[in-house]
Amino acid sequence: MRLNLDVPRFLQELSARVHRARVQIDVQSGQQHGVQETPAFFIGIRCQPNQDLEGLMQATAS
Numbered sequence: 001m002r003l004n005l006d007v008p009r010f011l012q013e014l015s016a017r018v019h020r021a022r023v024q025i026d027v028q029s030g031q032q033h034g035v036q037e038t039p040a041f042f043i044g045i046r047c048q049p050n051q052d053l054e055g056l057m058q059a060t061a062s
Contacts, residue, residue, distance in 0.1 A: 041048040
């Protein structure tokens with residue numbers, strides 16, 4: 001699988017911390033919603049613990 005990643009741009013944005021504020025907002029939001037591990041999945045407003053595909057399918061069915 002190829003990502004077609006623009007490596008020079010990626011490295012420049014990483015070193016310039018271009019996305020730092022957005023990541024911090026996501027981290028704070030996760031903390032406020034009780035996320036304790038990753039990956040975390042939200043179905044509606046509920047955070048689902050790290051589950052396999054079957055567990056996620058059951059959670060979306062309810």
